[in-house]
Amino acid sequence: MQNLPLVSVICLCYNHEKFVVEALNSVLNQSYQNIELIVADDCSNDDSKKVIVDWLKDYPTVQFISSKINLGNTKTFNKAFQFAKGEYIIDLAADDILLKDCIEKQVNTFLSSNKKNLAVVYGNAEVISENNDHIRYYYEVDTEKKTIKKPASGDIYLAMLNQSSMICSVSSMMKRDVLEQLNGYDENLAYEDLDFWIRASRNYNFEFIDSILVQKREVGSSLGNxxxxxxxxxxxxxxxxxxxxxxxxxxxxxxxxxxxxxxxxxxxxxxxxxxxxxxxxxxxxxxxxxxxxx
Incomplete structure (x- = not known):
């Protein structure tokens, strides 16, 4: 797969000591191999940094960024993005898990799509508990695990404005060029995804992959709560x-x-x-x- 595009996975950690190793291993265990992994700890006040440093002893080529003060997700991502070399970017929270064929399906979709100006591909996610128990699927599925009501693809700008469709951000892969043209995440915001989807969908297309690509962990501190x-x-x-x-x-x-x-x-x-x-x-x-x- 050396001729396939490089994918940069930026794993953001803040107080994820219980989950971060599982998240990092899910990147290394991908069926797609042309990946660079960048880990950024946003001044966690638990043992996350120690857990990461211990894990890195076996993977010395993985880049690690450790903030001395808590910057927040948007600033930490933009900081790590400066080191990324990939054509495609994944923003991975350190309590979520990429399924084995996640990146392969995302890259294949980018390469085979007939949509012009494609900025983002995204799929479904299994929502799990702190103990890895199944809670639900982000988009409801049938017996064959296919989405019953397909979220938006193509020009999704109106759908983002009126909430008629939602993006499963943890299952998304973004094109590097688009992130650069939009100057990354807005660092003045407390969260990044909605703002980025709106700004990106103004001039670019999105494509939905009807597969479960990730496991999204739901904990008490999750944004939706x-x-x-x-x-x-x-x-x-x-x-x-x-x-x-x-x-x-x-x-x-x-x-x-x-x-x-x-x-x-x-x-x-x-x-x-x-x-x-x-x-x-x-x-x-x-x-x-x-x-x-x-």
């Missing part, structure tokens, strides 16, 4: 980041149809602000709604 907590600083940061994402999307929109689609997401975010008693954020959304309407 933070949206509705009241008087929680992390919840406020996440929900305020969503406000910034919507504000940026308004600037990208070109038609009234796109504004109408974004209105649906804006109302969803306003509801979150109301339910978490973040009334200042709720009020900030009102001028954005007026702008979208008129």
């Amino acid at each position: 933070q949206f509705y907590k009241k008087f929680n600083s992390r919840t406020r940061k996440i929900n305020h980041s969503s406000y910034v994402v919507i504000k940026k999307a308004i600037a990208l929109n070109k038609t009234q149809e796109e504004n109408k689609a974004l209105m649906k997401r804006l109302h969803f975010e306003m509801e979150k602000a109301y339910r978490t008693l973040d009334f200042w954020l709720f009020i900030k959304y009102i001028p954005l709604e007026i702008k979208l309407r008129f």
Whole structure:
């Protein structure tokens, strides 16, 4: 496979001491072999760094970046991305697991796709517990493990605005050139994926792979468990980041149809602000709604 494109897997670790070795081994055990692995620890306050350093003794060619202060996911990823040489990039959380044929299927999809300007390929994921027990599939599947309702492919910009389709970020592979053109992740945000999907889908295509590619671990600190907590600083940061994402999307929109689609997401975010008693954020959304309407 030496003639196939290089894939850079950036594994981001923050307090994942129990899971990081399994995540790293899942990269090394891929059926696709032309891979470089970059591990970045974002100043974990558990024993993650020690676990990684011990693991690296057997794999001295793996690059390791250790932050002296906690930077957050977006800054840590961009920092590691500067060292990546691959044509394609995977952003792997250190508590998730790549299935053995994940990268092979992703690269094959990039190489065989008939879609022009393809930026991202993504697939399904099995959601598992801290103990590796099955919880559900990210997209519901039939008895043959095929997705019952296919998420969006091609031009998915409207789908990203109105939430009619979701991207399983942990199962995605991104084209390096697109990441560079978009200047990586927005470091002002508390999370990266929605903003990147919107910005990328404005001018590029996406393609869905109808296979289970990864195991996505769901723990108490997972992003999805933070949206509705009241008087929680992390919840406020996440929900305020969503406000910034919507504000940026308004600037990208070109038609009234796109504004109408974004209105649906804006109302969803306003509801979150109301339910978490973040009334200042709720009020900030009102001028954005007026702008979208008129």
